[in-house]
Amino acid sequence: MERSKVDWQRYATTLPPGVEDPIAFFLEHFYEYPVVEPEWFDSTYYLETNPDVEMDGANPLVHYLLYGKREGRPAWPSPTVEPVAPAKAEPSPKPEAAVPPKPVAKPAQVQPAKPAKPAQTQQEQPQQEPHKPEPEPPKPAEPPAEPAPAPPPVDAASGFNSVLKNRLLELLTSEKVPAAAAKGERLGPWLDELIQISEHGNAKIEGFFDQKFYESIYPDIRNAPINAFHHFIMHGFKEGRAGCLDIPELLTQGGVAKQEGLETLLVVSHEASATGAPIVALEVARRFAGRFNVITAVLRGGELRERFIEVGTLHLDAPAHNGIAALELSLKYLMDHHDLKTVLLNSVESINMADAAANLGLPTLSLLHEFAEYTRPVGKIGRMLLTSDLIIYPAESLARSGIHELKTKAGIKHELNNIRIQPQGYLGFQAHVDKDWSLRKLLGLDEKAIIIAGAGHVQPRKGVDWFLETCYHLYCTLQMKDDSRAEHLQFVWLGNGYSEDDVLVSVWLDAFIQRVGISERVHFPGAVHDVAAALRDVDIYLLTSRLDPFPNVAIDALNADCGLGVFEEASGVADFVKEHAARAVIGKYGNPHHLAQLLSENLDTLMTRDGKNIELCHQQLDFDRYIDALQEALVEANQRSSEVRKVAESERFKLKFDPTFYGLNFSTDGDKATHFLSLLRKGVALSKPFPGCDIQRALDAYHQQPGRFEALVESVMSSEDPAMPVHRVTGAGTDDAPDTIALQFHVYFADLIPDYCAYFKNLADQNVDLFVSHIPELTPEQLELLQSSITGTVYTQKVANCGRDVYPFHRLFVEKIYGHYEVVGHFHTKKSTDNADGVGDRWRRYLLTNLMGSRSAANEVMGQLADKRVGLVFAEDSHMVDEADNGKWIEELLEPLGYSRWPAYRCFPLGTMFWARAEALRDLTRWDPETFKLPEPVPYDGSVLHAFERVIPQLVQETGYRAQRVYTSNTHW
DSSP states (O other): OTTSSOOHHHHHTTSOTTOOOHHHHHHHHTTTSOOEETTTEEHHHHHHHOHHHHHTTOOHHHHIIIIIHHHTOOOSOOOSSSOSSOOOOOOOOOOGGGSOSOGGGSOEEOOOOOOOOOOOOTTTSOOOOOOOOOOOOOOOOOOOOOOOOOOOOTTOSSSHHHHHHHHHHHHHHHTTOHHHHTTGGGHHHHHHHHHHHHTTTOOEETTTEEHHHHHHHOHHHHTSSSOHHHHIIIIIHHHTOOSOOOHHHHEEEOSSOOOTTOOEEEEEESOOSSSHHHHHHHHHHHHHBTTBEEEEEESSOOTTHHHHHHHSSEEEEOOGGGOHHHHHHHHHHHHHHHOEEEEEEESGGGHHHHHHHHHHTOOEEEEOOOOGGGOSSTTHHHHHHHHSSEEEESSHHHHHHHHHHHHHHHOOOSOOSOEEEOOOOOOOOOSOOOTTOOHHHHHTOOTTOEEEEEESOSSGGGTHHHHHHHHHHHHHHHHHTTOGGGGGEEEEEESSOOOTTOTTTHHHHHHHHHHHTOTTTEEEEEOOSOHHHHHHTOSEEEEOOSSBSSOHHHHHHHHTTOEEEEETTSBHHHHHHHHTTOSEEEEOTTOHHHHHHHHHHTHHHHHOOOSHHHHHHHHHSOHHHHHHHHHHHHHHHHHHHHHHHHHHTOHHHHHHOOHHHHOOOSSTTOOHHHHHHHHHHTTOOSBOSSTTBOHHHHHHHHHHSOOOHHHHHHHHHTOBOTTSOEEEEOSOOOSOOOSOEEEEEEESOGGGHHHHHHHHGGGTTSOEEEEEEESSOOOHHHHHHHHHTSSSOEEEEEOOSBSTTHHHHHHHIIIIITTTOSEEEEEEOOOOTTSSTTHHHHHHHHHHHHHHSSHHHHHHHHHHHHSTTEEEEEEOOOBOOOOTTOHHHHHHHHGGGTOOOOSOOOOSOTTSOEEEEGGGGGGGGGSOTTTTOOBSSOOSSOSHHHHHHHHHHHHHHHTTOEEEEEEETTOOO
């Protein structure tokens, strides 16, 4: 590392004080303090583009020097038009007009080391150009790079291949791979041959590794310039990646004969346990037999696996642990060999199978039974809503939960049109039948006992504490009324999990029971083998879960004609009993006292088995009726999928859609056009389909007056904002340029200075002065780097950490720039540390690449401002944004200027980096100097700083100029 091209002395200037060994420091802190050696190596970029290195926890520079360079891995962003940091050029002569007329008012100036001169007054000072660095003497030619060493023989005692071979031998031995054991004395030569064959992409070890398969399911490996066999041996196996997949081995012949003329339907359950959602999936598969050739699939095992096999023509033990790509291969096999047409998925936990199906264009219908609030990871429900062609929820309250997550977490503003409400049917599922068994007999209760029951595994979500509180308040209320029935109350919780060793829930329940004195009335018999029989002895069933979708046991209670007590907004059952006027009471959410009051007031009615609830169950929750509704939904899902395919294949759409700009898909290697159209068919979008598209306006119009999908696509693909056109940067360059440019650069993360300076050098043909506001102290080396990156003078000013980059920009613009320069640029050391996965780094590079990505590109961008009508140039962005939570702050900024707010703020310099004509921003001089002086911490959104970036285009247009967006092809973040 010491002999690499890294300037470790310069790197040391970016580190905290007291670091003695920059190399040792980098080895341990490479995430926080990356190495950037322009045009050669960027450690953050290397990790972003080589996810296997990051997953392995390897130091990026060490990996590059040992392996990456030889494997041809990219270590510095590839230029779009020209290299980001071109070779130094002689600065263009700078006219005297660039000299600010009031030098005494300037911030501290970076000057070269010269003998001190006597001070001169402003009048005495001769006219001269501000200091420009002396031309650097030509550097001696570097000796030619040494050629990469030839790979050592495959049986060498040292070197990479030897390490590879030894590691492979360890894996084959530890995993007891039969193919290796059968080689005997030929094992060594066979391993050598495998390593050689892998260079051609054909390595295969029966039952252990298939190179073509490995590359097909892991696009990050396929798209990286690495040997997939090497990766699997050194990293992939340890990461849990699959080396091969024998799909026929995952299939089991089902118990139903395949029928000619029927379409094939795959019914997917996330597991085969004897619990709610899998039981529903099993019954759906059973009843669809005869209507379809049903293939069943489970992502995890369970005791119902054999029953899943029995009800279909074929059963798939899906390779869920191998990821979406393996599931996609499984579906592709079923399409090719069993004519699979449609996929029905049960539960959000089947989301990976939904992604795989969507990527193949298979129509999908998903049955969702979960609230978004307790589903993890956050965003999973929203992902399922966007992936599936059609969604069926059992109740409105669950749908509202999912839509709320989608709007708050994914920023979706429009309503989805692919959600349907259909309460699931009554299953009557039971694991065991015993006609002589009864709950009263089990608990030793007589016929006078009034049994109030709840059910579920003892855990916080099931609300066992709310159940006990409700029961206790009911007991107290009846006692206060001298109601003799109080002494007959018995409270029973059906379900496992109650234990003296459970300190999460059970110990607190027991403490409550003992302290309020109801221990003789409370029973925890555990799970019962026949729920239906138990409920026949129950007078009132309480569903007290904090959140519970549409639990089967509540349907069982209706079918047993029990009276019900539920909390509003806590379950789909609450929606159902309210809509159909069941014999039930609905308490305020989370208020056991209120529910108990309602129970006491309606106790006689609730306890009277008049047949109303059982009739309601049979009429509204008939499972055949449910299956009919699902079949209609499958037809609609197929129709929607067909419409998407038809548009995706049209030449008119292909001509306009820009997949690189759009950048989204269902999986790493998915089709972006299908992703966009699939979402659009649902009435929503996450990204613009091409630069300049005003998709939000088109969607607003569609939701006001919905119409045909083809008409929506036509509207979207023809919708552009003429007030802010997009110029495609081609690198053609131009001789037109503004006369004087002030580049205002705010530094918070000083370690990013080398990265920015590499881009600033692309302004070598422009007349640029650099105004630097900085939070940390800048080192002499950093100051020298800044000075060498621009053609003019550097002015520095240390500022307090308030108002982020906007407050320093506002003050410098008003005090030092406006009136002295024709054009101003604003840039800042953006990291967005509150975003994960390198989003801030990608965003920063995207903005810099589009605004000055190469010398010719920078000239071309500046050429836009040579047009005197243009007042603002900023990077076009594919993300769909709006004013968010900044409405009141926008009004606060516009009010002193006398401007009215725009109806929408959808197009603005996202990230607050831009070029502008200084005169077009003259309104900045009318704001109070302290307008943006906001103390830390600044909120993620919703502040005057966030409002500022949104109103910049409006300020420009109000002064009579227009805004211009620029975009460089094949860029995205």
